[in-house]
Amino acid sequence: MRSSLVKLLELSNVTSSSAASGAPATEAAPLSLCARFPHVPADRLVAELVPPPRFDSVRFDTYVPDPGQPSQAAAVEVLRGFAAGLGRDAAAGGRRRWFGRGKAAAPEGPRGVYLDGGYGVGKTHLLASLWHATPAEPARKAFGTFVELTNLVGALGFQQTVRTLSGHRLLCIDEFELDDPGDTVLVSTLLARLVEAGVALAATSNTLPGKLGEGRFASADFLREIQGLSAHFRPVRIDGEDYRHRGLPKAPEPWTSEQVTAAARGTEGASLDAFPDLLDHLATVHPSRYGALTDGLGAVCLTGVCPVPDQSKALRLVVLADRLYDREVPVVASGVPFDRLFGEEMLAGGYRKKYFRAISRLTALAREAGELIT
Known part of the structure; x- marks a missing residue:
């Protein structure tokens, strides 16, 4: 469930920025996850206790x-x-x-x-x-x-x-x-x-x-x-x-930073952030708000994806990957492939199944983002 208020605020910000600069709205800079500090009221928490968009239409027969x-x-x-x-x-x-x-x-x-x-x-x-x-x-x-x-x-x-x-x-x-x-x-x-x-x-x-x-x-x-x-x-x-990978080809290779930036500018509602900056920003937002962090996004574009340096950052990234997957938000990235996000020690530890799930879901989202690259 996405917040209409957040969408209206984002549209207002884009319009205001464009008017001030004299540039058309379509040339506005992409959104930034690092600029978002969502507040989620309690009544929204209760109202959102339903299957997320990706699973809204699933049934036993499907x-x-x-x-x-x-x-x-x-x-x-x-x-x-x-x-x-x-x-x-x-x-x-x-x-x-x-x-x-x-x-x-x-x-x-x-x-x-x-x-x-x-x-x-x-x-x-x-x-x-x-x-x-x-x-x-x-x-x-x-x-x-x-x-x-x-x-x-x-x-x-x-x-x-x-x-x-x-x-x-x-x-x-x-x-x-x-x-x-x-x-x-x-x-x-x-x-x-x-x-x-x-x-x-x-x-x-x-x-x-x-x-x-x-x-x-x-x-x-x-x-x-x-x-x-x-x-x-x-x-x-x-x-x-x-x-997600049964019978599918190998995961797509990362794009160049130039391609990621172009995709962000050409996709409505896309965000653009440097991956290390996003990892730092996630520490300032409670994981329960990561869903709200992605409200209204058409895509998440990341430059400079690199191995995650420590377990705290890795676990926060896992939660974000889950929320992006739930909400069907494609991910366009440059840097290292997603299967190199977590080091051997992490993949052999007690949280290894979380990390493998994150790799799997991010890879699926990267496949879905292929059509955004021109």
């Missing part, structure tokens, strides 16, 4: 399982059954206290699904399809990333977040991660309260629920919280290769 990976077709059937079960629950009298002390009898087994698999096997597609297939009004089901969920708590407060989401039939959490012990406790407590209220849960991640935190933290202080989360979900494994 998911194409790999014939060589039977777990993919099996996952579709599990999720179809899960959505049908939510419909039966609604017909039987609405929400149930599945894990709490309600008067209604609690069904056997966990009432959440957890889609586990590598990057590019279609987990987000399936999670969004579940959201669409669940028989409830959009206001009674929520879809967001783990980062967006934690930021919602920060904006509304814990108790208000519980009240806001407790009336939902389904909460879908994409890119479920536990990179911080505080977030571990926060989300564990939140989900426990929502489950007591009868909210069904669904999540995606690259790590099984009982393995969350491995390769990142090994502290016994929050291991108990991790194990508690796993009890809420039925793990559904999805094997396979990255569909």
Whole structure:
């Protein structure tokens, strides 16, 4: 969901600049991500808990399982059954206290699904399809990333977040991660309260629920919280290769800086930034606002792409790559290829699946940007 206000402000800025210089609006300088410091009000955070533009029209029927990976077709059937079960629950009298002390009898087994698999096997597609297939009004089901969920708590407060989401039939959490012990406790407590209220849960991640935190933290202080989360979900494994590159040619080579600059000037709503400057700017914007950072963009143009120097910058770039991919914003870049963004140590560490996902998604966006080069 893109902000009309932001678009109007950008149009106003372009018009004002053009009038002052006497140049036509079409010759205005490209936008800059580094000049943006978005503020996202709490009501927008709640309103945007829906599948992003790339996944707005996906359905179970549009998911194409790999014939060589039977777990993919099996996952579709599990999720179809899960959505049908939510419909039966609604017909039987609405929400149930599945894990709490309600008067209604609690069904056997966990009432959440957890889609586990590598990057590019279609987990987000399936999670969004579940959201669409669940028989409830959009206001009674929520879809967001783990980062967006934690930021919602920060904006509304814990108790208000519980009240806001407790009336939902389904909460879908994409890119479920536990990179911080505080977030571990926060989300564990939140989900426990929502489950007591009868909210069904669904999540995606690259790590099984009982393995969350491995390769990142090994502290016994929050291991108990991790194990508690796993009890809420039925793990559904999805094997396979990255569909974004299945049968496709090699990723495009980077363009020259001159080509990138020309593409930025010739594409409506394009931004143009030096890659090192963008990495520094991302540190000044909370990752939960990266979606708003990209509001109204027709393309992101980057010059001087280079290996990311440290893990903090790398993880922020991963979040930006996810938001650009969700919003279908093509990326035109000069410098090193995207498969050289992260060093060998990063690709062998605990966040390696995040980095591979970012490479995969940025490569897909680079392919989509090819038509912008003249």
